[in-house]
Amino acid sequence: MLKDLFKTRPKYVTVRPDQQLRRAEPAERKEIPDGLWVKCERCDQITYQKDLAKNLKVCPKCDFHFRINAKERLNLLVDAGEFQEMDANLKTINILNFPDYENKIKKSQKNTELTEGILSGRAKIGGISVILAVMDFGFITGSMGSVVGEKITRAIELAATEQLPLILISAGGGGARMQEGINSLMQMAKTSQALNLLSEKSCLYISILTDPTMGGVFASFASLGDIVIAEPDALIGFAGPRVIQQTIRQTLPPGFQTSQFQLEHGYVDMIVMRKDLKATLVQLLRFHGGGNRDGN
Amino acid sequence: MVEVTEMAINLGPILEFEKPINELEKQIEEIKVFSTEKKIDMTQQIEALEERLDTLRREIYKNLTIWQKIQIARHPKRPTCLDYIGMICTDFIEIHGDRLFRDDPALVGGLAYLDEIPVTILGQQKGKSTKDNIYRNFGQPHPEGYRKALRLMQQADKFNRPIVCLVDVVGAYPGLEAEERGQGEAVARNIREMANLSVPIIVVITGEGGSGGALATGVGNKVLILENAYYSVISPEGCASILWKDASKAADAAATLKISPDDLLQMEIIDEVIPEPLGGAHKNPTDTGVNLKDVILKHLRPLVNQTREENRAQRYQRFRAYGKFLEG
Numbered sequence: 001m002l003k004d005l006f007k008t009r010p011k012y013v014t015v016r017p018d019q020q021l022r023r024a025e026p027a028e029r030k031e032i033p034d035g036l037w038v039k040c041e042r043c044d045q046i047t048y049q050k051d052l053a054k055n056l057k058v059c060p061k062c063d064f065h066f067r068i069n070a071k072e073r074l075n076l077l078v079d080a081g082e083f084q085e086m087d088a089n090l091k092t093i094n095i096l097n098f099p100d101y102e103n104k105i106k107k108s109q110k111n112t113e114l115t116e117g118i119l120s121g122r123a124k125i126g127g128i129s130v131i132l133a134v135m136d137f138g139f140i141t142g143s144m145g146s147v148v149g150e151k152i153t154r155a156i157e158l159a160a161t162e163q164l165p166l167i168l169i170s171a172g173g174g175g176a177r178m179q180e181g182i183n184s185l186m187q188m189a190k191t192s193q194a195l196n197l198l199s200e201k202s203c204l205y206i207s208i209l210t211d212p213t214m215g216g217v218f219a220s221f222a223s224l225g226d227i228v229i230a231e232p233d234a235l236i237g238f239a240g241p242r243v244i245q246q247t248i249r250q251t252l253p254p255g256f257q258t259s260q261f262q263l264e265h266g267y268v269d270m271i272v273m274r275k276d277l278k279a280t281l282v283q284l285l286r287f288h289g290g291g292n293r294d295g296n
Numbered sequence: 297m298v299e300v301t302e303m304a305i306n307l308g309p310i311l312e313f314e315k316p317i318n319e320l321e322k323q324i325e326e327i328k329v330f331s332t333e334k335k336i337d338m339t340q341q342i343e344a345l346e347e348r349l350d351t352l353r354r355e356i357y358k359n360l361t362i363w364q365k366i367q368i369a370r371h372p373k374r375p376t377c378l379d380y381i382g383m384i385c386t387d388f389i390e391i392h393g394d395r396l397f398r399d400d401p402a403l404v405g406g407l408a409y410l411d412e413i414p415v416t417i418l419g420q421q422k423g424k425s426t427k428d429n430i431y432r433n434f435g436q437p438h439p440e441g442y443r444k445a446l447r448l449m450q451q452a453d454k455f456n457r458p459i460v461c462l463v464d465v466v467g468a469y470p471g472l473e474a475e476e477r478g479q480g481e482a483v484a485r486n487i488r489e490m491a492n493l494s495v496p497i498i499v500v501i502t503g504e505g506g507s508g509g510a511l512a513t514g515v516g517n518k519v520l521i522l523e524n525a526y527y528s529v530i531s532p533e534g535c536a537s538i539l540w541k542d543a544s545k546a547a548d549a550a551a552t553l554k555i556s557p558d559d560l561l562q563m564e565i566i567d568e569v570i571p572e573p574l575g576g577a578h579k580n581p582t583d584t585g586v587n588l589k590d591v592i593l594k595h596l597r598p599l600v601n602q603t604r605e606e607n608r609a610q611r612y613q614r615f616r617a618y619g620k621f622l623e624g
Contacts, residue, residue, distance in 0.1 A: 089623055089624050090621050090622070090623055091621060091622040091623070092621060092622075093620055093621060093622055095620045096552065096553065096554050098552060099539070099552065145619075146618075146619030146620050146621045147619075147621045149618075149619050150619050150621060153616070176507070176508075176529050176530075177529075178529060178530050178535055178538065178539075178553075180529075180620075181528070181529055181553045181554055181555065182527060182528060182529055182553075182554070182555065182560065182563065182565050183563070183618060183619055183620060184529050185507060185508075185511055185528075185529040186565065186615060186618035186619065187618065187619060188484075188487060188508065188511060189487050189491070189511060189514075189515055189615040189618070190615050190616060190618055190619065192484055192487040192488040192491070193487065193488060193491030193515070193611075193612060193615055193616075194616075195488055196488060196491055196492055215508070216507075216508055216529075218480040218484075219468075219479070219480040219481075219483040219484050219487075219508045220483075220484050220487060221484070222480075222484075223478075223480050223481040223484040223485070224484050224485070224488055237475050237480065238468060238474070238475060238479045238480035238483070238508070239468060239469075239470035239471075239474070239475065239479070240470070243470040243534075244470045244471060244472060244475070246470075247469075247470045247471060248470075248471055248472060250472070252472065253472075256472070256475070257475060265476055265477070265478060266478070267478045267480070267481050
């Protein structure tokens with residue numbers, strides 16, 4: 001019977017990667033282990049570690065974007081050998097004598113091979129000079145304390161002085177860093193107000209939000225780009241999903257605080273796949289005179 | 297007698313550390329009633345007890361831990377933003393709405409005079425009762441509240457009118473709609489745009505200075521704080537649950553975070569601590585209002601004579617300097 005044909009037909013639902021549901025507890029997502037094989041958190045596909053790296057740590061099957069660290073991000077975006085780090089000599093101090101803070105710093109330094117949670121410097125992207133800063137989630141959940149805030153502010157000031165475009169790449173799950181208390185909160189004001197210097201000089205500021213961009217990072221410089229780009233699959237928001245759930249005592253809707261959610265609500269301009277990020281940046285930089293008014 | 301009972305009700309709940317004071321007060325009252333009823337002269341005993349009460353009050357209220365101060369800051373009878381506006385200003389006209397979504401009752405503001413100086417004054421508004429608190433969302437603004445604040449502040453800038461921000465918020469609201477309507481962006485924009493304003497801005501933390509929700513109206517030329525208030529990057533409960541996986545250790549977290557007015561003064565986050573009457577603002581709102589007005593005007597008057605560029609530069613330098621690190 002003709003009817004039976006329809007009965008056996010499997011049902012498909014087409015879902016774009018950025019519409020797919022994220023994991024229930026994104027904050028606890030583990031870094032990619034050192035083993036040979038990696039299992040995708042979304043589609044369970046098992047991929048050979050080297051193949052995943054070749055694919056920019058994006059699942060070859062479902063396009064799920066795994067987190068990458070600051071150095072991997074530089075390799076992805078910056079022209080070979082064209083990154084000169086600045087302010088590498090800024091060191092964190094435990095101003096509040098906060099318990100276990102020094103240990104946390106040491107552990108983060110060991111794991112990330114960075115002195116603090118951000119790399120900033122002069123860079124060339126597609127031959128265009130920019131000021132670039134990249135946060136690293138592996139450093140106390142990418143939180144912003146005095147050093148991170150100062151490095152961002154200096155990067156902004158330098159971009160304004162030299163009239164260069166500024167690119168800030170956020171990965172701040174922790175927001176303002178609790179261990180430095182009120183001083184961390186003040187970094188939100190320090191970084192945000194510095195952005196006014198760029199406006200006065202008509203300098204372009206591109207903010208790139210990667211997984212996760214939350215709390216005081218999202219509620220300061222990260223939200224204030226002339227252009228705001230999100231990577232797919234990023235958790236982006238102000239209050240943490242668990243805190244919201246505890247407060248409103250309701251299950252949060254699927255896709256809440258994802259890149260797609262922020263795009264739909266008008267808080268990011270575009271979602272760009274990792275493989276297209278550099279080309280998109282170059283295109284945007286060219287639109288703005290390749291950087292400064294003289295168009296270098 | 298009747299008067300005392302009413303006073304007790306008006307003052308709201310008695311805090312744990314106030315119980316010895318309360319017990320002694322009751323004891324004195326009982327003796328007074330007894331002496332009146334039995335017509336026995338007990339003046340001497342009463343005087344002695346009242347002296348002890350006085351000492352006890354001083355001992356307790358002058359040595360409050362930050363956690364105890366936070367209990368006072370959160371006291372349901374603590375004066376709210378509109379109370380303070382009523383006490384320190386004249387001719388207040390409330391202004392409503394963000395012109396984008398709706399009027400947020402959790403953040404109020406308008407035009408008023410501080411003595412002869414016309415100002416824009418605004419702040420988070422906590423409720424006076426359960427019903428009022430639900431209406432005011434416990435003084436936690438939604439994005440439209442922050443945007444209303446920004447609209448009022450930019451209006452003040454246009455008309456060269458100084459701004460006074462009274463801050464009392466437990467923290468930004470962790471709600472679904474607040475996220476949908478871009479709470480993060482609203483806070484960020486407020487911070488950046490406040491830095492751009494050219495009129496003097498006085499910020500007073502009157503109760504709770506809760507993180508991003510407080511900073512959204514907190515970028516001032518001068519930042520003041522009431523004696524029983526706090527200003528923190530995270531709530532003590534939140535810090536305790538991250539640090540020790542136990543929100544009940546909030547008292548320890550409050551001490552660790554160094555969020556008391558004295559600590560903040562030492563760290564130069566705050567310019568001056570405004571004294572409250574013994575036991576907290578709610579014990580004597582009128583006196584609190586007098587102190588508040590005096591200190592605001594003391595800091596505002598010199599700023600009124602600054603140029604617009606000086607106002608802006610002063611604010612920029614203040615916030616540019618924050619952060620402690622080693623270099624080299």
